[in-house]
Amino acid sequence: MANSPSGDSMLDRLVRILDAFDQHTPSMSVLALARRAQIPKATMYRLLDEMVSHGLLSRGKDGQVTLGLRLWELANRSAATQGLRKAALPFMEDINALLGQNTQLSLLHEDEVLIIERLSRPGSVVNQASVAGRMPVHRTSMGMALLAFSRPEAIHGFLERHRELMLATHPNFRAEMAEIRRNGFASMDGYIDEETTGVAAPILDLQGYALAVLSVVVPRGSATLPAAALALRTAARGISRALGYAADA
Structure with a gap:
């Protein structure tokens, strides 16, 4: 996968985004997610739109981001x-x-x-x-x-x-x-x-x-x-x- 200017791959960034969520932090704002995943804000907004469209993330009306149901489906096929x-x-x-x-x-x-x-x-x-x-x-x-x-x-x-x-x-x-x-x-x-x-x-x-x-x-x-x-x-x-x-x- 293509690398970012910082040298990490797209897959690296996607994994960091998903790993940012845990049982103590099931939801967060886009800015908080960008900080936790160590991804620039502009890049985070772009990746968020793509991940929401694929059901990997979900964004509520209040702007809070959570893991999407697609992940649950995939995990249960393991x-x-x-x-x-x-x-x-x-x-x-x-x-x-x-x-x-x-x-x-x-x-x-x-x-x-x-x-x-x-x-x-x-x-x-x-x-x-x-x-x-x-x-x-x-x-x-x-x-x-x-x-x-x-x-x-x-x-x-x-x-x-x-x-x-x-x-x-x-x-x-x-x-x-x-x-x-x-x-x-x-x-x-x-x-x-x-x-x-x-x-x-x-x-x-x-x-x-x-x-x-x-x-x-x-x-x-x-x-x-x-x-x-x-x-x-x-x-x-x-x-x-x-x-x-x-x-x-």
Whole structure:
């Protein structure tokens, strides 16, 4: 694609525009979008018109810009997550009904936890996860379970990139990883919200490495924690089996 005077390609600029939106900033003005995407104002107005015409962005009567529905359509055609979500949903519904708490399906993507499905539950505890949202590996049971069951070279690479952060929050990192692998699940108290505990069990492939993770958040100190861990492990094995992987991998 043609480069701009600054040397970045058109694709680079389009990705920066889309990346400017997140769960905390779902809409913004054109000028704010130009600043966040680091694109000149005149160029931003031109690109905005094109992206709106293709449904990639939407512009309201108040001038606020949001992501367009076309992106949702494209994302839901993704073969990478479609089969996983289809296999996981029946098990997620059972967990959701059994525990009475929001239930998430997530995977590790670009050194963050990416939420690909969530089932809500009225009256459940505070839960920061949202579909298409990202959460930090080191502060979530989802992230720690995914990391513990990653390939050794993936764990090593992650540590190399985030060593200071991980060792600051998890000084006994290797012991924690070993315990998660031994138990088959991860639990973390109060890292995101002080009054809650996250519980997560990995969905494994034939070699025993994590494809994704199933998780819930329960009240901190809840007597349901052992039952939640058991239910998640059982459901995770069922999802692995539904995907064609051995239940005892």
